Amino acid sequence: MSRFLLIFILASGAIRAEVFCVQSDTELRQAVQTASSNGESDIIRIQTGNYPAPELVPFIYSSDGAFDLELSGGWSPAFDGTPCIHNDDGPDETTLDGEGARPVMQIQGQAGDAGAVTVRNLSITSALADNVSGGLRIVGP
Numbered sequence: 684m685s686r687f688l689l690i691f692i693l694a695s696g697a698i699r700a701e702v703f704c705v706q707s708d709t710e711l712r713q714a715v716q717t718a719s720s721n722g723e724s725d726i727i728r729i730q731t732g733n734y735p736a737p738e739l740v741p742f743i744y745s746s747d748g749a750f751d752l753e754l755s756g757g758w759s760p761a762f763d764g765t766p767c768i769h770n771d772d773g774p775d776e777t778t779l780d781g782e783g784a785r786p787v788m789q790i791q792g793q794a795g796d797a798g799a800v801t802v803r804n805l806s807i808t809s810a811l812a813d814n815v816s817g818g819l820r821i822v823g824p
Contacts, residue, residue: 699723705728706732715744724750729754729758731759741787742787745790755805756805757773757776770804786810793823
């Protein structure tokens with residue numbers, strides 16, 4: 684019995700992920716930057732609203748490890764104000780906006796070591812697109 688418990692504890696440590704709840708474009712930029720370098724898998728929950736992309740560079744996630752990243756929109760607070768408890772399941776509820784002037788988001792992993800990337804339940808709009816960038820650019824294996 685104790686051997687089973689030890690295996691469970693060791694296995695559960697391997698699937699640890701940090702969860703972020705963001706409510707502004709500044710918080711989203713900070714969460715993506717932290718997720719890039721914290722050495723673990725990450726879940727970024729974006730509350731409903733409009734999030735303009737940063738003016739100089741898009742939201743950028745770049746990891747050199749085999750860590751998973753999950754980005755999802757449509758999150759709302761609970762009745763008591765606790766953020767990111769309920770998901771509205773509508774991609775039109777959360778918008779990442781390039782405002783017609785810039786790319787919106789870039790996700791980059793290293794060859795051979797990249798983790799899984801999931802982007803769901805959000806809209807990307809008005810992104811400046813060219814031959815190497817656009818609304819969402821995923822680079823890597």
